[in-house]
Amino acid sequence: MTTRELFEDAVQRHGPTVLRVCRALLGPTADADDAWSETFLAALRAWPTMADGTNVEAWLVRVAQRKAVDVIRSRARRPTPVEALPEARARPDASDSARIELWDLVAALPERQRLAVAYHYFGGLPHAETAELIGGTSAAVRRAAADGVAALRRNYRPTPAAEGRHP
Template structure:
């Protein structure tokens, strides 16, 4: 039987929903309250979009991933066992949808996005041309090193270093165990440290 839509209309009511805990919102959304679901989307949408952007390397794909995630989540909320874990559940769907997009595009886990972020984060602040040249060379070396990482290691590294996600969140996003996350991150860090040895 489908959800019976229960829309809370006024802006004041919507603002109040923004203060409601995830567990209550998820429970109400599962019962068909679209306003509660929209509150969840507003709350977690930015992180979902940022995660999809990092993984796909495309803002357009990220927007598609978020929309697909919300559609899937709305249809499957009844299957969510722990309403308080809705954030991780949404991120797991984002991860799965992002990987689907990557497979269709046959790219390398959003490497373009990684390179752009590396350049942005390491952009020289000083006007010293010599210092700027050193920073630029280091950025290029890091980009080259990231390109050589296996896809599954690069995904974990991006989510940890750029999205600042916990091991648990990465595991949920990529639908793998926390032990696998730790192992992949450890191997990625060892490889990057070895490749970047001359820049220490």
């Protein structure tokens, strides 16, 4: 296979995982899609010099994490134009509200739990690969992910409309 074919194969195989990681860290926004694109642009530039035997998926997830951090930093520097805000917003439906609430709860988790949940549950990475990315042992990452999920279960209270029921 040519270098181009190898890279295209990596995008096909690992693109969904990278997108899940970007969305886990940034929420289901255009910023996550931008981080995905930036991840593969950086990967394309670095691809010719990648060492043989590199765990491509773990490497791409690490690049995605760094690109997501760049997006978060740029958000802090980006001014919000007040005049451009609409006077009245359309009311989000219950599923949007529930999704936003869940993402807010994920974002509020302690960093280690948030990363363990994001990489394992949203990114689909095994605990061992997640441990390589965030440091520690597979067992410690498994515990952090379990603690994060337990915290989400304790704190997530969807409204009756979000659950498809009416009061």
